[in-house]
């Protein structure tokens with residue numbers, strides 16, 4: 193059963209989700225990759241204002257392909273998240289509640305998620321053509337010079353994700369694998 | 381001597397960049413479908429269904445299968461009886477530049493590994509030349525995403541590590557990669573040669589169709605054995621658990637030194653792209 197999520201995504205919303213839940217997100221999310229994260233964290237360190245409100249925000253780690261005429265956005269699947277590990281804790285501390293990416297996260301990120309109440313979602317890596325269909329509108333809000341890495345405001349409808357790590361630190365990469373291996377035990 | 385215009389090369393590279401990024405090859409699609417049919421774990425079935433739907437959308441709409449349209453790896457088999465009018469190398473880079481612009485592909489190349497300024501046109505291509513008999517040029521464009529490239533490793537094993545050492549290393553690389561390279565993956569293994577040649581062989585192995593086997597039965601069996609062992613790890617599609625961690629293991633090997641046993645593992649994802657054309 194898919195859980196419906198409507199942004200803004202509060203800390204209470206985040207705490208209600210469990211690793212393995214499949215969800216459909218509707219509302220506004222923001223894109224940012226390595227270079228944009230670096231700039232955002234520099235602003236945080238200097239105590240300056242960010243180009244978007246980080247409170248109750250979901251950030252999607254993605255660098256889309258250019259939109260073809262008639263498209264809202266090009267192919268837009270997740271990038272590998274560990275490259276954002278150095279930056280995510282600082283953004284979670286100022287209110288970010290959701291991240292969408294793929295792949296492992298480090299202990300510092302998980303600790304911040306537990307402390308403040310945040311969720312790490314996975315979107316299916318390598319499914320950028322499929323995922324872009326759920327993105328209805330995209331506009332650049334900052335760092336246009338970064339091209340594919342600019343920060344975009346996305347309006348999404350029923351964007352499919354799975355909770356990989358929840359706000360208690362439960363991790364689908366561990367539990368899912370375990371469940372599969374148990375399901376085939378005794379076979380062959 | 382046969383004369384070929386450099387502009388012909390540019391045209392072919394431009395077309396292949398777009399084609400490879402928007403359309404997976406049939407062998408790969410058939411392999412993904414076959415794995416879907418064998419998959420018993422419901423979560424994994426759901427992910428594989430998304431992957432199939434995704435490449436179907438890409439086919440129908442002529443859009444990139446994945447947003448990481450990669451570095452353009454270009455393999456060029458140049459017949460020794462061919463003369464290219466103009467610069468072959470410039471023609472290839474120009475083809476990449478045109479293909480990535482016209483195909484609405486992402487520009488993912490930085491001009492310097494440390495100052496990291498985007499070149500804006502996805503050049504330079506990574507070019508691998510091979511001199512062959514004949515009067516034709518065969519060009520293969522294989523866009524390589526870095527989610528999977530970053531999970532690749534090379535190791536200089538000792539000869540005494542032998543076959544077991546090779547198997548252990550391949551499994552270790554796949555285990556450490558875990559969910560990061562968008563499993564299900566295709567695993568290219570290069571064994572032998574020198575440090576750099578092993579890596580080259582591993583990359584070249586990824587060009588071989590996933591329904592093929594190494595021509596020597598020993599290595600063909602090793603490909604199957606490694607695939608089975610990888611798919612017993614339980615990592616599964618996207619790392620959410622399941623049987624389908626890898627779609628195929630392809631091995632290439634060559635002679636090496638009495639003191640060495642280089643092994644390289646080049647990981648690719650379910651978006652293993654390559655398209656070829658002969659001029």
Ligand code: SF4
Pocket residue numbers: 269270271317318319446447448449524525526527528529560561562648649650651
């Ligand atoms: S690893 Fe492959 S499927 Fe995943 S984002 Fe990179 S190119 Fe795409």
